[in-house]
Amino acid sequence: MNGSRPTSAHGKLTPLLVVRIFLPFALGYFLSYLYRTVNAVIAPNLAADIGVDPSGLGLLTAAYFIAFASSQLPLGILLDRYGPRRIEATLLLFAAAGAYIFSRSDSLAGLAVGRALIGFGVSACLMAAFKAFVMWFPAPQLPLINGIQMTSGGLGALSATAPVESLLGIMDWRAVFLVLALATLAVALVVFFVVPDKTEDQPPDSPRNQLIGIGEVFSSPVFWRIAPWATLSQAAYLAIQGLWSGPWLRDVAGFDRRETAGMLLLVAAAMTAGYLLLGILANRLSRAGWKPLSVAVLGMLIFMLVQTLIVCGWVPDVRLVWMLFGFFGTSGILCYADLSQRFPARLAGRVNTGLNLLVFVVAFAAQWGIGAVIDLWPSTADGYAIPGYQAGFGVMLGLQAVALAWFLLAGRRQGRVRPVESNPTGPNGSRI
Numbered sequence: 001m002n003g004s005r006p007t008s009a010h011g012k013l014t015p016l017l018v019v020r021i022f023l024p025f026a027l028g029y030f031l032s033y034l035y036r037t038v039n040a041v042i043a044p045n046l047a048a049d050i051g052v053d054p055s056g057l058g059l060l061t062a063a064y065f066i067a068f069a070s071s072q073l074p075l076g077i078l079l080d081r082y083g084p085r086r087i088e089a090t091l092l093l094f095a096a097a098g099a100y101i102f103s104r105s106d107s108l109a110g111l112a113v114g115r116a117l118i119g120f121g122v123s124a125c126l127m128a129a130f131k132a133f134v135m136w137f138p139a140p141q142l143p144l145i146n147g148i149q150m151t152s153g154g155l156g157a158l159s160a161t162a163p164v165e166s167l168l169g170i171m172d173w174r175a176v177f178l179v180l181a182l183a184t185l186a187v188a189l190v191v192f193f194v195v196p197d198k199t200e201d202q203p204p205d206s207p208r209n210q211l212i213g214i215g216e217v218f219s220s221p222v223f224w225r226i227a228p229w230a231t232l233s234q235a236a237y238l239a240i241q242g243l244w245s246g247p248w249l250r251d252v253a254g255f256d257r258r259e260t261a262g263m264l265l266l267v268a269a270a271m272t273a274g275y276l277l278l279g280i281l282a283n284r285l286s287r288a289g290w291k292p293l294s295v296a297v298l299g300m301l302i303f304m305l306v307q308t309l310i311v312c313g314w315v316p317d318v319r320l321v322w323m324l325f326g327f328f329g330t331s332g333i334l335c336y337a338d339l340s341q342r343f344p345a346r347l348a349g350r351v352n353t354g355l356n357l358l359v360f361v362v363a364f365a366a367q368w369g370i371g372a373v374i375d376l377w378p379s380t381a382d383g384y385a386i387p388g389y390q391a392g393f394g395v396m397l398g399l400q401a402v403a404l405a406w407f408l409l410a411g412r413r414q415g416r417v418r419p420v421e422s423n424p425t426g427p428n429g430s431r432i
Contacts, residue, residue, distance in 0.1 A: 017196070021136050022145065024191040025129035026152035028088055031184055032122035033156030035095070036064060036238070037268070040246035041164045041261055042173045049173075052108055054247075054384055058371025060112040061243045062364040064119035069360035071123040072353040077210050084128035084135075085195040092188035095121025099181035103174045114177075121184070126153070127353060135198050147279045150333070154272025157241075161268055165261035213347050217354045222342050225410035226293065229403035230335035231358040233300045236307070236396040237329035238359070239366035241267060244374075244392070245322070248310075251383035253318045263322060270326030275333065282334050293338040299331020304400055311394045366396055 039046070039061045047057060071091075078087050098117025105111045129149050137145055167176050217223055240248075249255045249263050282295040306324045308314075315321045339351050373395060374388035 027187045028125040029153045030156040032125040033153035034160045037157045037242045038160040045173045054371040054374040058368040062367035063112045063116040065360045065364035067116035067119035068123045072357040076353045079131045084132040088124045088128040089188045089192035091121045091124050096181045096184035099177045103177035150275040157268035161264035162261045229407045230332045232400045232403045233332040234359045235362035235366045238363040267326035270323040274327040274330035292334040296334035303328040307397045
């Protein structure tokens, strides 16, 4: 099946080919985001069954991020040399194995190993999709197709909330992860046997040149002006939304499990809308000469304001504030598109994976670190102490404020930075 190329007589994409390319990668990214956020719902079950404290819960959940991050730099090289179909299908087998290990483990160490394998296994789900879309779809269609791909991740986050809570009413969390293991194995097979192959017009750079390109990215002042704030904004969002939002709603807002799952569903819905609507806004403004960074800066500032309300306890409407958290927490993703336009086209992929590396390393530290800070206060009979949440979330907000100051200071030093090479869509068409 992989040898066929179902295009029309004029070489255009057919509906069948679109389905064969888009749907398998959308399913993979759906699972990636589901795995990323599901622990926010099952956290009470893990704490009760395994007996982990907040620091341990943060560590085992954050193992996903550090394993995800470790693969980002070699991932770009592997995708270029072997193609997205083979790489994603292979890595998803590791995710399936990790979900199975997670479902069978009775210790913190076993759960962390399973969670790390899951993170490693889904690490290609977005970048492999971007790579495949560039290979197959016309450049003008890439902003739309990339936006829809991100929306599939939002649907995964939605499924990790109230639907998972409903499943916990008929099965335990171990059975849920066993089902996820089987689903991940099925998606790996779909990606391998359904996605077609295509030879690129130009051969990829040699591994040596690709490594040199990574050095060019990480030595660039342009990269380091934007990356710290974008990294800390995304890391705070991933760390809180993926784990600590659920316990906060329980301990601070006083929600029960059903209310918490329903609220997390609304947060995920707001996140899905944020990915789509902010991407559309940035795309339209770009036609008028605005850079994606303009929308990203405004969105990240509003995101910091929302975090300030949560940290200070000024939350007159919990649902509204947390939906704003979900919506504007996505704004940092626009920095990927902006950075891609500030580098030569040949480096855009490594720019994206380089920023991804920083985001997930810091998200690992943030998710674990917030738990460690919360653990400094004695737990109550009903959960964790409210000052612990304020301190943990406050540390992340303070770091973002420092990164914002650096962004402004570096901008003054650099003046107006002209892109090294015009690259309106980047090699992966990322305008999101």
